[in-house]
Amino acid sequence: MGHGPAVKLGKDNASAYKTRLGVKMFIVYTLVYAIFVATNATNPKSMQEVYLGQTAAVLWGFGLIGLALVMAIIYNNLCTKAEITMNS
């Protein structure tokens, strides 16, 4: 059948570790996102309160975008380390 990668991939011994790590980090981000959505749905006025000169909603927005990038970088570093260690 016509499946399987278009290019030949080497064996990746770190695959299981990366999957577990990905699931854990996904759960953390999903929880934060769920809290954000739930707060907007149940108590939207609290998003108008001001912290550090900005509304809570703006801080949440920057926070979620920034958190995604920070977690992505951490995930990549841990995955790269695992690939170096387990595939060498």
Add this chain to the structure above:
Amino acid sequence: MIYTQSPLAVGLFIFFVLFVLGLSFYLARRTSSAAGYYAAGGNIHWFTNGVAFAGDYLSAASFLGICGMIATAGYDGWMYSIGYLAGWVVALFLVAEPMKRLGKYTFTDALDSKFNSKSIQLAAAISTLLVSVFYLIPQMVGAGVLVQPLLGLPHWVGVCIVGVVVTIIVATAGMASTTYVQFFKGSLLLIMSTVVVISVLTRGLSTTPVNNGLPYHDFKTLHADAALNISEPGYLLTAGLDSEFGKAGFIKLSKDGEESIWQLVKTETGYQLEETLFETKRADGTKSFNGAAKEDGKFFPVGHIKELRINGEEVATTGPMGPFAYLSALKDSTIVLWGKKYVQDGDSTVAIFYQKPTPGARVLRPGLKFKVDNATGTEKFNFISLMLALFCGTAALPHILIRYYTVPSQAAARKSTIVAIAAIGFFYVLTLFLGMGAMTNGVINLTDNNMSAPLLALSFGVVLFAVISSLAFATVLGTVSGLIVAASGAVAHDLMDNFLGMHMTDAGKVRAGKIVAIIVGCIAIYLGIIFEGMNVSFLVGWAFAVAASANLPAILMLLFWKKTTAKGIASSVIVGLASSLGLILISPDMWVRYGYLPADAPVSFNSPALISIPLSFIALVVVSLLTQKDLVLEDSTEAAGA
């Protein structure tokens, strides 16, 4: 009314089109094999692919739709940015590497990697086609919208230009040309959007915005006593409190033969009258804008600050500001937003746009578009369901998933996703400033807020407008080409080669893909023309809901639940597809389009994801548990073949 054709814009547009066509013909020499055509040979650098991801993803909905929505509804528009970006977390942590490991050319390859099942091949190919077409419609409509101000051509010409150019791009070099077009477009979009935001911050805030050297229209306020005697001479009352206008909170006046509509605000002594803008649609289909033809320019661009405050003090202008100071000043100020009401005036329908001064802090939190304050259960359901669709949709979009096959390794797939998160996240931060800039710089066209970002650029001069408009057009070109590659792979590779077992040669697969690309391109042109006037963001939200319901449960369960069977996956795709599409078709928003009252729709919500995604998961689990025997057979076949 608001636009003028610029030779520079036309020149840049033609240059860009010729450039991408030249690139496609150049790359065509490298795409003689199926791997070259469908996956760019699998040797694209991860950084290039990451930026191309951003190019693919930042479609007309992101650039035009979100900026327009922020410009008119504040933070609620930015909720789309937050939701879209969060969806990339799902792609990175759960989908990126397995997708690369399991698939070859299409999303169906990955789903079917373990089973070789005809039912999966058929269901996933149909899902890919339908989601791609859903996504294609708003892109093509967006192209038509852009071409009108940019080139002064009618909607259908814009759709045809995009359709023909994109079909040539895809039919010549497939994924290779699509990738490099996306890379250039994504890079330029980020750079030029940054330039506009820096210009916005350098200009700062003002209560009297200047638009490309033109002064902002001075919206008048009149006063009247309780019997509606107007204080300023010359005005005659033509439709009073007992008219349809009066019932809606407006009156119609006439001065020197010119009609105007005014919003009534009750005071202790009578009324304060606020000037409005209005669009009249007559029974014969013709329209007037503030009682005049479009070309007369009486339908003014809007968007201004009523009271500008810095550290509690009211000021007229701020001068250059940093990004946080800019948002902080907006939060403390009062911004004039615009409401919209319809009034039936004889055979004509009048859309009245009226001023709504709103505290900045209220604009910078949710609730102006999404009904979350004192919301009913249905309204909360709609909001949560939309946010779920945005979160789950990204990792299920076929034209995004196929980009994982263009890089050489799993690590490259992961790294390109991180580049995409950085680029897209940065762009979405910019959208807040672009949208708020349009809201306060007197550039919004109330009849079409999709043009807010290009018009904001126009307020800084025609050069920036020309560049941004051409880029917006390129945005459509890039996204459509990615969608056509996905759709052509679904037909040529999944249906013809795998499902129908036509067993084509490598060259035959490429030829089939190119023919399908031309057919899909023609269908896209047709759909783009017949859906003229449809809201761009509206359809994209639905495409996300359909993709998230049909594809994501199957992908996740295949990766994380060992008992998943082929029939379970096919059921999940079909149930997700049917339930999401079915709920959309009987939703209140669609009921209006059929000519019925939204309240009569069989369901009371518009966003189906909160029901269709769980249904898709349930279908997969139940059918998989009922067909465990198949799994045992598949395992033993694999063992025998090993």
